[in-house]
Amino acid sequence: MDKKVFELIAAEKQRQSEGLELIPSENYVSREVLEAMGSELTNKYSEGYPNFEGLDGDDDEVLATTTAGHRYYGGQDNTNQIERLAIARARRLFHADHANVQPHSGAQANNAVYNAWLEPGDTVLGMNLGHGGHLTHGSPVTQSAKIYNFIAYGTNTETGDIDYDELERLAREHQPKIILVGYSAFMKVPDFERVAKVGKEIPGCLLMADMAHVAGLIAGGVHPNPLDYGFHVMTTTTHKTLRGPRGGLILSKGIVGNPLRRPEHTLENIPTLIDRSVFPGTQGGPLEHVIAAKAVSFYEALQPEFHDYAAKIVENAKALAAALKERGFKLIGDGTENHLILVNVVDSYGIDGKKFERALDKIGLTLNANSIPNDTRKPFEPSGVRLGTPAITTRGLGVDEMVQIAEWMKKAAEVCAGERDESELATMREEVRELALRFPLPSEK
Numbered sequence: 353m354d355k356k357v358f359e360l361i362a363a364e365k366q367r368q369s370e371g372l373e374l375i376p377s378e379n380y381v382s383r384e385v386l387e388a389m390g391s392e393l394t395n396k397y398s399e400g401y402p403n404f405e406g407l408d409g410d411d412d413e414v415l416a417t418t419t420a421g422h423r424y425y426g427g428q429d430n431t432n433q434i435e436r437l438a439i440a441r442a443r444r445l446f447h448a449d450h451a452n453v454q455p456h457s458g459a460q461a462n463n464a465v466y467n468a469w470l471e472p473g474d475t476v477l478g479m480n481l482g483h484g485g486h487l488t489h490g491s492p493v494t495q496s497a498k499i500y501n502f503i504a505y506g507t508n509t510e511t512g513d514i515d516y517d518e519l520e521r522l523a524r525e526h527q528p529k530i531i532l533v534g535y536s537a538f539m540k541v542p543d544f545e546r547v548a549k550v551g552k553e554i555p556g557c558l559l560m561a562d563m564a565h566v567a568g569l570i571a572g573g574v575h576p577n578p579l580d581y582g583f584h585v586m587t588t589t590t591h592k593t594l595r596g597p598r599g600g601l602i603l604s605k606g607i608v609g610n611p612l613r614r615p616e617h618t619l620e621n622i623p624t625l626i627d628r629s630v631f632p633g634t635q636g637g638p639l640e641h642v643i644a645a646k647a648v649s650f651y652e653a654l655q656p657e658f659h660d661y662a663a664k665i666v667e668n669a670k671a672l673a674a675a676l677k678e679r680g681f682k683l684i685g686d687g688t689e690n691h692l693i694l695v696n697v698v699d700s701y702g703i704d705g706k707k708f709e710r711a712l713d714k715i716g717l718t719l720n721a722n723s724i725p726n727d728t729r730k731p732f733e734p735s736g737v738r739l740g741t742p743a744i745t746t747r748g749l750g751v752d753e754m755v756q757i758a759e760w761m762k763k764a765a766e767v768c769a770g771e772r773d774e775s776e777l778a779t780m781r782e783e784v785r786e787l788a789l790r791f792p793l794p795s796e797k
């Protein structure tokens with residue numbers, strides 16, 4: 353047995369259970385999701401797709417339909433049915449006409465959509481990365497930025513909300529082939545209707561929403577769904593608020609065709625253009641063990657309790673934001689409407705985000721240093737920290753614990769600012785451990 357690796361896995365499990373995860377893009381999966389991921393499905397190659405017929409009914413009806421699909425290797429009876437269940441459940445969860453459950457990650461999902469719809473040199477209008485957009489939305493270090501022409505809209509620094517007037521002006525001026533809504537550090541609910549309206553004015557413009565962060569809130573019914581407002585495509589990760597395995601997912605509206613045949617390049621055919629872009633366009637064999645785990649997490653998200661979970665994430669985030677404000681922390685946008693909080697720590701306590709992140713690490717609170725809109729500091733030592741409530745809400749923490757977390761953060765900031773003694777960090781580490789152990793990981797229950 354490879355003792356070294358398994359000891360490290362055990363140590364990581366202990367780190368997770370004795371600390372509190374405040375990184376807003378992380379979560380804790382169920383035992384069932386873990387088991388599906390660790391199954392023999394990892395042994396199987398299944399390039400291609402299952403048959404897409406009969407996906408409208410419930411799970412039993414999905415399983416009653418013939419399993420022959422568009423696969424390149426034999427032995428696909430079980431993988432076909434697993435992938436069909438994943439697709440059918442994803443469509444139900446997000447009111448989509450089609451779902452591609454094969455992207456290995458959120459970045460892969462975005463690249464597959466670009467590749468499905470764009471020619472080299474085509475223009476994409478997305479959010480300024482310094483204002484909360486994701487790396488895959490045009491960062492010069494990415495492959496897609498070398499191929500396509502990214503134009504950026506931003507947020508209004510005072511309100512923290514999207515500058516919709518600027519977005520509309522840029523869309524009319526540049527006539528983009530994709531308008532992209534979706535962010536990694538944004539605390540407001542986007543006005544999908546307004547963005548869809550300007551997108552429909554532009555010929556051949558694909559409306560794309562990257563809901564990697566808030567997909568679980570959408571699935572739980574506490575955040576609007578862009579596909580209900582005229583968006584053609586929604587990409588997401590499955591491991592953030594959606595609480596599934598690490599991976600990507602692409603949902604779309606339109607006509608579902610045979611992926612072996614190249615369709616005409618129209619917005620109606622976007623489901624098939626995307627299937628062909630994922631495989632063989634940008635990926636090889638799908639990870640059927642991860643697709644099985646995705647199917648399990650979609651099953652969990654379809655249960656009524658998932659709505660309560662999503663609502664509680666937002667309730668906790670609002671409580672945490674209020675408790676932080678009471679303790680002198682300045683928040684971008686002055687609070688939150690979702691699961692995520694961005695704090696300007698330089699303005700609050702005169703310390704940079706990285707120093708604060710390191711101090712919190714020492715007491716068992718994990719979050720990340722993050723740039724704030726129009727940050728004047730370097731990305732590695734930015735002015736802010738980003739935190740959120742999806743993971744701690746999974747563990748069962750509530751509003752009382754949010755106040756306790758804000759209190760620890762205040763004391764840690766005061767240690768960083770030299771107003772308290774360093775030794776207080778060790779005391780707080782014990783307090784965090786004690787609280788964390790009262791709320792076991794879902795996989796330990």
Ligand SMILES: *Cc1c(COP(=O)(O)O)cnc(C)c1O
Pocket residue numbers: 377456457458459460462485486488534535536562563564565589599600
């Ligand atoms: C996390 C995230 C991604 C990328 O997901 P990976 O699985 O890490 O590739 C893409 N877009 C947004 C908005 C994200 O927050």
